[in-house]
Amino acid sequence: MDNNQLFQKFVAFSAAVHQITNDITKDVKSEALTPLQYKILEYIAVSQPVTLSEVSDCMQMSMPNTSREVKKLSEKGVCTRITDPDDRRKQGIKLSAAGEALMNEAFQQIAVRFEQRIAGITAAERKEIEQALDLLQHKVFY
Amino acid sequence: MDNNQLFQKFVAFSAAVHQITNDITKDVKSEALTPLQYKILEYIAVSQPVTLSEVSDCMQMSMPNTSREVKKLSEKGVCTRITDPDDRRKQGIKLSAAGEALMNEAFQQIAVRFEQRIAGITAAERKEIEQALDLLQHKVFY
DNA sequence: CCCTTTAGTTGTCATTTGATAACAAAAACA
């Protein structure tokens, strides 16, 4: 069954991606943040501004726990919350300047490790990789 | 800088893979297992037989904690440990019959969701996806 | 205007996970 073969590849591939990204982002998170807090901050970084509910949905955690963790993040000065003037129940969560600095540093480290990983690759291969990333993102991981 | 663009894609892609696989495997884990225990069991399933040290390395957890969690898994009857006759310090960890059954069921559920996700794709597209998975796994996530 | 829904907060408790010290036994090595 061809279907099954593709699924096998998918499973192996997902496992590999998890493994490698864990490896690459290992020890990147600031000492001041717990792993969960780092993940939340990473999510905020790429999706800002976000609401608490969006964080809650995407991170698959309950509102009370999300509220607590985001509160800690803003207490640590890495994100800010401003009430949405159109709907004063909602709040827009963004990185603060300190948060931007922190995440820039983190991404920098990750970038270095990523480049080490793909060092010595030809321009043609690079192109192929780029296309493969695009393809999969559109057709499978959308 | 082209380098940076590729890195951006890599980050976005990794995030998407995490998100989608979390979504797909959500609620799949047996009620009897904690998330960590499920991940360990998944690792054992695809790499068996493994030693404790291998689990410890791959899951990036300390030996004491690994020992504890694997002990719980065998107490729950989902894996077995047999002492390596060639080196009696080591032990080969495998899924038990119950563990196999549990993981089969889990993979079944994941497979269903995966197929829903790629439903309505042409044979040519399927081929492309397969090739992209292979390419990335060999050149980036190895 | 009342009622319901949505968005978020606070507090509390249980469970999970991480960290560390102290240990045992087999293997490797000198």
Add this chain to the structure above:
DNA sequence: TGTTTTTGTTATCAAATGACAACTAAAGGG
């Protein structure tokens, strides 16, 4: 043979995370 290294265990403690109840305030709908 004695020492060191590898592999794993047990116990204990602290921190992180998850679950839930009770609450506030704003918005929406009749």
